[in-house]
Amino acid sequence: MMLRDLLRQVIRVREPRVLAIIDEPANASALAPELIEPALQVIGMWLQLLNIAEENAAMRNRRQMETRSGPDQVPGSFSHAFATVAAANVAPEAVQTALDTIDVQPTITAHPTEAKRVTVLEIHRRIYLKLYELESPRWTPRERVHLLKLLRNEIDLLWLTGEIRLEKPTVEQEIHWGLHFFRETLFDRTVSLCDLLEAALQRHYPETPHRVRPPLRYSSWIGGDRDGNPFVTVDVTRFALKENRNAIVARLEQRLNDLAQLVSLSTQEISFPLAFLERVQRQVDLSGEAEAIGNRNMHEPFRRFFTALRVRLAKTFGEGAKGSGFQPIDTEELIGELLAAEEALAQMQSVSLASTLVRPVRWEVETFGFRSVSLDIRQNTTVINRVLKEIWRKLNPLEPGEGPEIGSTAWQAWIEAELAKPLGFLPQFRGVSDEARELLGLLELIRDTIDGPDPQAIGAFILSMTQSAADVLGLYLLAKFTGLFADENARETCRIRVVPLFETIDDLRAAPAIMTELLAHPVVKTSVAFHGGRQEVMLGYSDSNKDGGFFCASFELFEAQRRLIRIGRDAGVSISFFHGRGGSVSRGGAPTGRAIAAQPAGTINGHMRVTEQGEVVSSKFANRGTAQHNLEILAASVFVHTLKSIDEPELKVNPEHQKAVEWIAQASFRHYRKLAEDKGLLDYFHQASPVEELANLKLGSRPARRFGAKGIGDLRAIPWVFAWSQNRHLLTGWYGLGYAFDDFLVPRGADGMKLLREMFARSRGFRLAVDEVEKSLYLADMDVAEQYAELVTDRTSAERLFALIRHEHSRTARTILELTGESRLCERFEGLQRRFERVRPMVDQANRWQVQLLKETRRGKGDEKLMMPLLMTMNCVAAGLGWTG
Numbered sequence: 001m002m003l004r005d006l007l008r009q010v011i012r013v014r015e016p017r018v019l020a021i022i023d024e025p026a027n028a029s030a031l032a033p034e035l036i037e038p039a040l041q042v043i044g045m046w047l048q049l050l051n052i053a054e055e056n057a058a059m060r061n062r063r064q065m066e067t068r069s070g071p072d073q074v075p076g077s078f079s080h081a082f083a084t085v086a087a088a089n090v091a092p093e094a095v096q097t098a099l100d101t102i103d104v105q106p107t108i109t110a111h112p113t114e115a116k117r118v119t120v121l122e123i124h125r126r127i128y129l130k131l132y133e134l135e136s137p138r139w140t141p142r143e144r145v146h147l148l149k150l151l152r153n154e155i156d157l158l159w160l161t162g163e164i165r166l167e168k169p170t171v172e173q174e175i176h177w178g179l180h181f182f183r184e185t186l187f188d189r190t191v192s193l194c195d196l197l198e199a200a201l202q203r204h205y206p207e208t209p210h211r212v213r214p215p216l217r218y219s220s221w222i223g224g225d226r227d228g229n230p231f232v233t234v235d236v237t238r239f240a241l242k243e244n245r246n247a248i249v250a251r252l253e254q255r256l257n258d259l260a261q262l263v264s265l266s267t268q269e270i271s272f273p274l275a276f277l278e279r280v281q282r283q284v285d286l287s288g289e290a291e292a293i294g295n296r297n298m299h300e301p302f303r304r305f306f307t308a309l310r311v312r313l314a315k316t317f318g319e320g321a322k323g324s325g326f327q328p329i330d331t332e333e334l335i336g337e338l339l340a341a342e343e344a345l346a347q348m349q350s351v352s353l354a355s356t357l358v359r360p361v362r363w364e365v366e367t368f369g370f371r372s373v374s375l376d377i378r379q380n381t382t383v384i385n386r387v388l389k390e391i392w393r394k395l396n397p398l399e400p401g402e403g404p405e406i407g408s409t410a411w412q413a414w415i416e417a418e419l420a421k422p423l424g425f426l427p428q429f430r431g432v433s434d435e436a437r438e439l440l441g442l443l444e445l446i447r448d449t450i451d452g453p454d455p456q457a458i459g460a461f462i463l464s465m466t467q468s469a470a471d472v473l474g475l476y477l478l479a480k481f482t483g484l485f486a487d488e489n490a491r492e493t494c495r496i497r498v499v500p501l502f503e504t505i506d507d508l509r510a511a512p513a514i515m516t517e518l519l520a521h522p523v524v525k526t527s528v529a530f531h532g533g534r535q536e537v538m539l540g541y542s543d544s545n546k547d548g549g550f551f552c553a554s555f556e557l558f559e560a561q562r563r564l565i566r567i568g569r570d571a572g573v574s575i576s577f578f579h580g581r582g583g584s585v586s587r588g589g590a591p592t593g594r595a596i597a598a599q600p601a602g603t604i605n606g607h608m609r610v611t612e613q614g615e616v617v618s619s620k621f622a623n624r625g626t627a628q629h630n631l632e633i634l635a636a637s638v639f640v641h642t643l644k645s646i647d648e649p650e651l652k653v654n655p656e657h658q659k660a661v662e663w664i665a666q667a668s669f670r671h672y673r674k675l676a677e678d679k680g681l682l683d684y685f686h687q688a689s690p691v692e693e694l695a696n697l698k699l700g701s702r703p704a705r706r707f708g709a710k711g712i713g714d715l716r717a718i719p720w721v722f723a724w725s726q727n728r729h730l731l732t733g734w735y736g737l738g739y740a741f742d743d744f745l746v747p748r749g750a751d752g753m754k755l756l757r758e759m760f761a762r763s764r765g766f767r768l769a770v771d772e773v774e775k776s777l778y779l780a781d782m783d784v785a786e787q788y789a790e791l792v793t794d795r796t797s798a799e800r801l802f803a804l805i806r807h808e809h810s811r812t813a814r815t816i817l818e819l820t821g822e823s824r825l826c827e828r829f830e831g832l833q834r835r836f837e838r839v840r841p842m843v844d845q846a847n848r849w850q851v852q853l854l855k856e857t858r859r860g861k862g863d864e865k866l867m868m869p870l871l872m873t874m875n876c877v878a879a880g881l882g883w884t885g
Helices: 002-014 025-030 033-069 078-087 092-101 118-134 141-161 171-204 234-262 274-286 290-294 301-317 331-347 351-368 381-395 409-420 434-450 469-481 505-519 522-530 541-548 550-571 592-597 615-621 624-647 655-676 681-687 717-726 737-745 750-762 764-779 782-789 795-820 830-859 864-881
Strands: 103-109 374-380 458-464 497-502 534-540 574-580 607-613
Touching: 002 033, 002 141, 025 830, 033 118, 033 141, 033 624, 033 830, 033 864, 078 171, 078 624, 092 624, 103 624, 118 141, 118 171, 171 234, 171 351, 171 615, 171 624, 234 301, 234 351, 234 374, 234 434, 274 290, 274 301, 274 331, 290 301, 301 331, 331 351, 374 381, 374 434, 381 409, 381 434, 381 458, 381 469, 409 469, 434 458, 434 469, 458 469, 458 534, 469 497, 469 505, 469 522, 497 505, 505 522, 505 534, 505 541, 505 550, 522 534, 534 541, 534 550, 534 607, 541 550, 541 574, 541 655, 541 717, 550 574, 550 655, 550 737, 550 764, 592 624, 592 764, 607 615, 615 624, 655 737, 655 750, 655 795, 681 795, 717 864, 737 750, 737 795, 750 764, 750 795, 764 795, 764 830, 782 795, 782 830, 830 864
Parallel strands: 103 607, 374 458, 458 497, 497 534, 534 574, 574 607
Antiparallel strands: none
16 A cells, blocks of 8 residues: 555654554564554554545545446435435425525534644645545656655654644634634535535426525534633633634635636626616725725726725724725625625626626625634533522622522522513622623623624523523523613513533433423523524533433433424424534444434424534544535435435334333443442543543643542543543443343343344334444454453452453343344444454554553653653554544
8 A cells, every 4th residue: 555655664764663563563562662652653643644545535436436326326415315305206395495494503612532733634634635636647657756755755744743732722722723624624615515405406306496505504612612611711702703703704805806806897898787886886985995996997897896895894804994984894795795796797698607706705605604603602500500699699788698599499580580670771790700700701792792793603602511491591691681682671582592401311301391491481482583483402412421321322312302392393483403422422423424314303304503523523624525525414414304304214203112212221221320330430440541641632621520520420521431442441332231132132032132123124213323332342342441451459349340341242242243133243334344453453552552551650650751652542542443532
């Protein structure tokens, strides 16, 4: 393989003594201790290069498939999706309704699971592009040799740069990391999706012209997610809003400048619509540079028009003199002006110029506005309630004691009474704590941003750990006190979208009752109506998985959606879901198309938000072709589910199947919780995994624990999953299901297995859950895991717990194989098996070194010389498995 040969060349120059790790990984254990670090560097680099090569090959295969068989045969494409929709006899009117209402929002989160710096990502992108260049047959042998030399240089640079962060990134650096993907790929490729969508519609619904609008918008948590992150302050959020705005405004200025250069139609060659010429003059007058622009390109109105728009945009966000007559421009006006230019070109028989030059810029403004992303704000309900408690004391200075207890009936009654009161003026709360000052200042920043040129720069306010209706109403009350209500008396309509986040198993079960109460509340009802009659609810995959195990969490998430949709329907409100998925199976990860197709019928209905975090962002969006493919899968899957799910037999609820899945889910929960609550598990977890050392891997700005607590319940889901994957237990993806299957099958015998096989064949959700459990079982390795178990000092406890874990792994795998009819795990997933078996020897060696280094660092109490190779083992294992958290 070309990349392997080039890497060998670099190794021979940099450290020839570690060539064994790439040629014969099984012999690597004989390497001298001082060679472990460069050997790990080779493993890390090879895994990165392999991922790049596989990404390039996948893109090439998709192109070949489209060329050979046509776009309908490319899975995940719009053409494939609408072929399916047309074959199901979905009416053109229903398709147009979906086109008019679809709203798909990938949300870039600040979750700390990306180990690669932007510098390394940029090197990876250059390697990818050079691989793509080398595929061209146009190069002479001499030119090809030169390209190979350049590619080798990039690999050498990767060696010399180093992947491990030496310092923890700041939130500001995370903001720039997130915007890197917009500048490199998302600005460009998101809009091109509209062309693919239009072509697919023309292919399958040629008799009906359809109106196409961008199906995607973006949100971000980076700089807005302050849940447990003390480094996200009001100033940081202000900085994020500014940087997000600057990124797209700079691009739009360039795009308008390009239009001014390209659309050079002259009044001496063609007649212009009079209404458009008047519009041109108006824009020139509003630019503040009427004389300068008016005297330029006298016979070329489009050039003057686009120049005036560019000047207005630059001055809206710039400093200094604006000029006589200048007026700032907002997103709605710019969209309208660009549409007017398209219509003028169409009237001039220049439809192609309108659709290829102007329309893509309009679509960019519709998608990205003056914000790039809508910045979500996330805060924990405990913080909201503590600040409200301070305010209660300010409003009731003569009352004795501390007032009503948070969460009590009296507490909720006080909140509702305050919401019902008219507000003549905004109160000023002086002498409050730093925490209260920060939260109130944040809400004021939100108010000022919503009042600005792009109100959508602020997304939703997400309330993590929502456990009661009062938790949500409390945020409405704070919004009222900070001028975020739209009506004069601040009694009816809140201008921020409040989104409750239900995370644990108990929270998911309580969600229907909480939402029933909220949707009946007058302020919530009028506020939801103000925001289009749609209430968003966020579902936490990570914490529910950590709390109840993968299978139980999957069931509870599905059930919560089904119940919430019914509650919304009864209240006359559309419920849409924000899926808080991570990259790994244990944090809700699954193939995008299959995960969406398996959602309960009618629960998407054109609207879907999903988190994209850490290394998932770079794997999906680092390169343009891959980014476009992943975005197309996401949007196309939402279209298909919206148009077909109600009638699909695989999504219809079968009472017998439902009862069986519920029984198995509850049994798996009991067995998972029995392990999680075992008195020896906390010590086992800390000693048999690198969870404590994880803090030294500078993945992100956020602390690993909420509020500095030490227990498993307070440990964040990411380090919980990270640690169990590093030590190759991966028990968060399967533990408890083997016990549950046994409990289900023993009294039912052959009839029980027959029912499970029927569910596996006919229920899309059950099959997806089984598939993802099987992948976790396959990636787990009990022989490697046993090496970590030997790190636990209490040998009696360690042997007892590991025996439980190994036995459950064997039991679960045995039942899965009986259910699927396979002879070995992941026989059905040839791609995953082929890829992992190729890297398994290197990953296993990285695990062995990690165990060795954990022993030595713990014995030496954090010897700095050992820390770097230890951190490198973490990166290697994560890269081999495909994700960190």
